Amino acid sequence: xxxxxxxxxEPQAIRxxxxxxWALLLSALLLTGIGVVTVASATAEMPINFLPRQALWVxxxxxxxxxxxxxxxxxxxxxxxPAYLGGLGLLVFVLIAGQVGGGARSWIxxxxxxxxxxxxxxxxxxxxxxxxxxxxxxxxxxxxxxAIAVGIVLVPMVLLALQPDLGSAAMFVPxxxxxxxxxxxxxxxxxxxxxxxxxxxxGLWTFGxxxxxxxxxxxxxxxxxxxxxxxxxxxxSKIAVGSGQLTGKGxxxxxxxxLRFLPARHTDFIFxxxxxxxxFLGVMLVLGLYAVFLINALRVALRARERAAVLxxxxxxxxxxxxxxxxxxxxxxxxxxxxxxxxxxSYGGSFMLLNFMxxxxxxxxxxxxxxxx
Amino acid sequence: MxxxxxxxxxxxxxxxxxxxxxxxxxxxIGSGFWFVQMVQGAHYRELAENNRLRRMxxxxxxxxxxxxxGRLLVENTPSYNLLVDRSRTADLDxxxxxxxxxxxxxxxxxxANLAKATEQPDYQPIPVAKALNLAEVxxxxxxxxxxxxxxxxxxxxxxxxxxxQMAHVLGYLGEVSESDMERARAEAGEDGKVRYQLGxxxxxxxxxxxxxxxxxxxxxxxxxxxxxxxxLIQEYGRQEADPGEPLRLTLDLRLQQAAxxxxxxxxxxVIAIDPRNGAVRAMVSxxxxxxxxxxxxxxxxxxxxxxxxxNDPLQNRALQNAFSPGSTFKMIMAAAGLExxxxxxxxxxxCGGATVIYGNVFRCWRAGGHGAVSLERAxxxxxxxxxxxxxxxxxxxxxxxxSKAFGLGSPTGIELSNEIGGIVPGPEWSQRVRGHEWFPxxxxxxxxxxxxxxxxxxxxxxxTAAVANGGRLVVPHLVEGQEDPSEAQVLPVDDRVLAAVRExxxxxxxxxxTAYWSAHIEGVExxxxxxxxxxxxxxxxxxxSTPWKLRxxxxxxxxxxxENARLVVVVFNEHGGSGSGGAAPIxxxxxxxxxxxxxxxxxxx
Numbered sequence: 001x002x003x004x005x006x007x008x009x010e011p012q013a014i015r016x017x018x019x020x021x022w023a024l025l026l027s028a029l030l031l032t033g034i035g036v037v038t039v040a041s042a043t044a045e046m047p048i049n050f051l052p053r054q055a056l057w058v059x060x061x062x063x064x065x066x067x068x069x070x071x072x073x074x075x076x077x078x079x080x081x082p083a084y085l086g087g088l089g090l091l092v093f094v095l096i097a098g099q100v101g102g103g104a105r106s107w108i109x110x111x112x113x114x115x116x117x118x119x120x121x122x123x124x125x126x127x128x129x130x131x132x133x134x135x136x137x138x139x140x141x142x143x144x145x146x147a148i149a150v151g152i153v154l155v156p157m158v159l160l161a162l163q164p165d166l167g168s169a170a171m172f173v174p175x176x177x178x179x180x181x182x183x184x185x186x187x188x189x190x191x192x193x194x195x196x197x198x199x200x201x202x203g204l205w206t207f208g209x210x211x212x213x214x215x216x217x218x219x220x221x222x223x224x225x226x227x228x229x230x231x232x233x234x235x236x237s238k239i240a241v242g243s244g245q246l247t248g249k250g251x252x253x254x255x256x257x258x259l260r261f262l263p264a265r266h267t268d269f270i271f272x273x274x275x276x277x278x279x280f281l282g283v284m285l286v287l288g289l290y291a292v293f294l295i296n297a298l299r300v301a302l303r304a305r306e307r308a309a310v311l312x313x314x315x316x317x318x319x320x321x322x323x324x325x326x327x328x329x330x331x332x333x334x335x336x337x338x339x340x341x342x343x344x345x346s347y348g349g350s351f352m353l354l355n356f357m358x359x360x361x362x363x364x365x366x367x368x369x370x371x372x373x
Numbered sequence: 374m375x376x377x378x379x380x381x382x383x384x385x386x387x388x389x390x391x392x393x394x395x396x397x398x399x400x401x402i403g404s405g406f407w408f409v410q411m412v413q414g415a416h417y418r419e420l421a422e423n424n425r426l427r428r429m430x431x432x433x434x435x436x437x438x439x440x441x442x443g444r445l446l447v448e449n450t451p452s453y454n455l456l457v458d459r460s461r462t463a464d465l466d467x468x469x470x471x472x473x474x475x476x477x478x479x480x481x482x483x484x485a486n487l488a489k490a491t492e493q494p495d496y497q498p499i500p501v502a503k504a505l506n507l508a509e510v511x512x513x514x515x516x517x518x519x520x521x522x523x524x525x526x527x528x529x530x531x532x533x534x535x536x537x538q539m540a541h542v543l544g545y546l547g548e549v550s551e552s553d554m555e556r557a558r559a560e561a562g563e564d565g566k567v568r569y570q571l572g573x574x575x576x577x578x579x580x581x582x583x584x585x586x587x588x589x590x591x592x593x594x595x596x597x598x599x600x601x602x603x604x605l606i607q608e609y610g611r612q613e614a615d616p617g618e619p620l621r622l623t624l625d626l627r628l629q630q631a632a633x634x635x636x637x638x639x640x641x642x643v644i645a646i647d648p649r650n651g652a653v654r655a656m657v658s659x660x661x662x663x664x665x666x667x668x669x670x671x672x673x674x675x676x677x678x679x680x681x682x683x684n685d686p687l688q689n690r691a692l693q694n695a696f697s698p699g700s701t702f703k704m705i706m707a708a709a710g711l712e713x714x715x716x717x718x719x720x721x722x723x724c725g726g727a728t729v730i731y732g733n734v735f736r737c738w739r740a741g742g743h744g745a746v747s748l749e750r751a752x753x754x755x756x757x758x759x760x761x762x763x764x765x766x767x768x769x770x771x772x773x774x775x776s777k778a779f780g781l782g783s784p785t786g787i788e789l790s791n792e793i794g795g796i797v798p799g800p801e802w803s804q805r806v807r808g809h810e811w812f813p814x815x816x817x818x819x820x821x822x823x824x825x826x827x828x829x830x831x832x833x834x835x836x837t838a839a840v841a842n843g844g845r846l847v848v849p850h851l852v853e854g855q856e857d858p859s860e861a862q863v864l865p866v867d868d869r870v871l872a873a874v875r876e877x878x879x880x881x882x883x884x885x886x887t888a889y890w891s892a893h894i895e896g897v898e899x900x901x902x903x904x905x906x907x908x909x910x911x912x913x914x915x916x917x918s919t920p921w922k923l924r925x926x927x928x929x930x931x932x933x934x935x936e937n938a939r940l941v942v943v944v945f946n947e948h949g950g951s952g953s954g955g956a957a958p959i960x961x962x963x964x965x966x967x968x969x970x971x972x973x974x975x976x977x978x
Binding site for chain 1: 383385387389390391392395396398399402403405407409411413414415416417418420422
């Protein structure tokens with residue numbers, strides 16, 4: 001089936017897009033449009049014009065989405081192992097030769113844009129995990145299956161942690177958790193996994209974390225302890241969000257965002273800008289769009305033809321869901337501040353491309369649900 | 374693959390579980406937004422509108438500077454600065470004009486200060502005028518209701534207690550410049566912390582510059598809630614500032630002030646150092662300036678006046694100015710001659726008032742001549758003919774070698790910036806710098822400290838200290854605890870040679886010596902050497918009737934007591950006439966302060 005790169009091999013139904021989940025696609029496009037508009041507002045006072053760059057990122061993302069949707073996902077699953085190894089190769093390359101950006105060696109220069117191979121590795125790792133876990137055709141996973149799945153994820157995680165980009169490394173956890181859960185995790189494994197994660201967390205805290213990361217956790221537990229650092233950001237984010245009230249201050253009228261109170265306001269805190277300018281109504285609209293996207297994406301898993309497709313959808317959508325939930329939770333003051341952008345809204349970057357690739361993957365799986373390939 | 378064999382119902386059941394979890398999480402987060410925006414919204418709206426949460430810098434007080442005895446030389450006093458909060462004024466230009474009128478300061482100055490902070494967010498108050506007096510502070514408080522954009526902030530103002538005294542040693546502060554910032558960014562440590570932030574004051578000259586790192590301390594920060602007039606309501610958190618270290622100088626305020634008094638209205642420099650370790654006890658450069666002007670923020674007309682002053686008050690004449698040493702150089706010539714065996718303490722030369730060498734006539738300052746002179750008398754009476762013959766016998770290469778051994782020709786390494794090295798001339802120097810060969814006659818001029826040879830007062834003090842301490846070339850220093858005995862180079866000169874030179878210099882201060890009449894203090898054992906540098910040939914350079922600019926420069930170098938000396942004093946008085954008349958009396962005042970002898974006007978120094 002390696003010839004699936006050609007559309008003409010596909011049944012008529014796929015070429016007609018008759019099975020396309022329009023609600024899923026439309027919610028992604030609407031969120032992207034809202035993101036472009038909000039980034040323009042957040043960056044209005046900045047010396048660089050972000051609009052053309054954002055448009056470029058979106059353009060590349062849409063092309064990638066269509067390309068990935070067009071490729072038969074089975075081909076991708078078949079190629080999972082070389083893809084996974086390629087992803088690891090990129091991570092190693094970055095460790096050796098990458099540019100230092102934001103304190104971590106995580107960027108590969110691609111023209112003026114730059115890309116983070118960590119995002120590519122997430123996708124390739126999801127492919128291998130789906131391939132492996134789908135081969136375990138049992139009601140429940142056994143310990144050795146879990147161990148292998150954890151091993152598959154651990155290698156890129158360690159490479160990312162070495163950069164050191166712990167935030168990116170942590171993103172593999174919701175992906176793995178979603179896939180394992182769906183693949184058939186016994187309750188007792190869930191309990192054990194919780195304990196293991198807790199122990200790993202303690203180990204990470206003691207040996208793996210840098211001081212600034214520990215401080216962030218402290219700050220989360222007690223924001224008043226560090227009002228000059230991360231606590232200040234939490235407070236400013238809540239002031240921006242809260243002051244939006246029901247209807248918001250209006251487009252480009254957000255005093256907190258416009259007056260540069262908010263750090264990273266076009267990336268990690270773009271949702272705070274949105275909440276300030278569009279108010280609670282705007283927040284509800286956008287959260288509603290995310291709900292449509294996520295629930296529809298998970299419904300694709302329900303009707304997918306085979307186990308590998310189900311796992312691939314669940315793993316990648318779990319990743320998107322985690323970003324949405326964490327970022328909004330952070331902006332509203334529920335969760336500690338860390339560099340987690342919000343899908344489709346945050347300014348550019350390879351993370352935006354990853355979201356479009358995942359969307360393409362899910363759509364591609366969906367249109368092939370009846371195919372007898 | 375068949376769906377049944379994949380346990381599809383189990384699979385889908387778990388996908389539904391995840392869907393429910395995501396939906397519940399979204400609802401929880403949505404409720405969070407409802408709580409923050411709808412329940413607490415009004416509270417946050419108020420906070421946002423008044424921009425009340427602010428991050429402020431807590432400036433670290435700069436380290437105090439003390440003299441050797443612990444007397445306070447530089448301290449900090451409270452200073453009131455005017456800040457403007459740009460988000461609270463409808464017309465910023467109008468506000469600045471109002472402030473400029475009230476303070477009677479140029480509007481451009483306020484604009485210039487504001488322009489330094491364009492990168493800062495609007496709500497962050499920006500200092501536009503520094504060092505307000507209390508009356509001005511009161512006037513701003515009176516108009517606070519009409520002008521909520523103004524705030525008064527209490528900071529530290531550097532106070533140089535003795536004004537222009539020691540200005541060249543202490544230096545002054547200035548705002549961090551763009552090039553300072555670039556340097557600091559390049560030198561940022563592992564933690565990415567840059568040493569300065571814009572608006573910081575850093576040492577620009579003198580001790581303030583050299584020891585800036587130790588004096589500056591580390592700024593702290595505060596997060597505060599302020600009301601709509603900028604007044605503090607609540608402190609949200611604070612990170613204390615780490616004050617700068619105090620610095621104890623080697624200077625002795627009594628000696629310093631005695632030297633300052635003696636140099637009043639004169640142009641030149643006085644240096645007093647401890648020959649045993651190089652500790653600088655006094656350093657005067659005259660004319661001086663008041664570093665407090667820089668602390669308050671120097672006005673452009675004051676700055677221009679300093680730059681345009683013919684006598685360049687900003688220059689530290691003790692180390693940024695080199696002149697021919699005149700006869701003070703004979704001290705080094707004598708040491709070289711004895712060490713090389715060209716002369717002995719008892720060998721004599723006959724001085725008839727002039728001598729002919731290489732076909733040229735070289736004159737002694739005493740037209741009638743000195744008769745037969747030994748080394749001791751040649752130094753005591755500064756006989757030129759003796760040293761012409763010594764110079765001829767030594768040759769320029771050996772003169773060059775010993776001059777450099779005594780530290781001439783290169784900076785001494787004192788911890789002040791922009792020290793120059795002076796010139797020790799010779800054949801190689803002549804080719805390199807002047808592009809022509811060395812003339813033998815020049816050797817004869819150099820023998821009495823004239824010609825191309827130039828030294829700074831601090832170099833001469835260091836060379837004299839080496840004569841006094843038995844041949845160790847100490848590094849002059851200004852901060853206590855900086856001396857390192859291993860650093861002192863040992864001269865290639867035997868102490869018996871130096872003892873003979875000391876004897877000659879002691880004779881200078883005895884009846885018949887050139888400085889006895891002008892610098893002798895009853896009961897104090899001293900040694901010295903006068904020097905007079907000709908400024909214009911064919912002019913009676915020592916006469917009061919000669920225009921000041923054409924008068925000779927006066928030098929005097931000295932130490933006391935003769936053996937185991939504890940103090941070296943060098944005086945350079947530009948256009949001061951003769952060494953004995955224009956320089957030695959100034960050194961005498963320093964020694965009187967050192968030994969606690971009553972001044973002639975009856976005041977204890």
